Amino acid sequence: MARGDDLEERLIEFGVRIIHVTNHLPKNRAGRHLADQILRCGTAPAAQYAEARAAESRRDFVHKLKIGLKELNETRIWLNMIVRSQMLPAPRLQELCLECEELCRIFGASIRTVASTTPESHPRDT
DSSP states (O other): OOHHHHHHHHHHHHHHHHHHHHHHSOSSHHHHHHHHHHHHHHHHHHHHHHHHHTOSSHHHHHHHHHHHHHHHHHHHHHHHHHHHTTSSOHHHHHHHHHHHHHHHHHHHHHHHHHHHSOTTOOGGGO
16 A cells, blocks of 8 residues: 555544544533534545645645645644543543644645655655
8 A cells, every 4th residue: 555545544544533532522512513623624634635646736735735734733723622621531532632743744744845846746756
């Protein structure tokens, strides 16, 4: 399996884990609000990455990765709010929070790598 396929699968699994988190949040106003927010941004990076892999240009590739990174950063904030508000136990979300941080670093490194390549290179060449 190619590295891109591995990352895509990892992002899909991350999204699935986010779905499970939303299903366990309280059914009160705050819980529903956080569930809606984290569901939207936590599942988006997999689709953004798939779109980036099919990008029409290097610029388009970087743009789509940047959108995915923004969604991951937003997810990180919502996860922190869930933990700090004690809606779910911190130990239950620890691995997911770490995975989100690592995915942010991967996206950031990919953006920097592609941005530093020559204009002639294609995103799938990296």
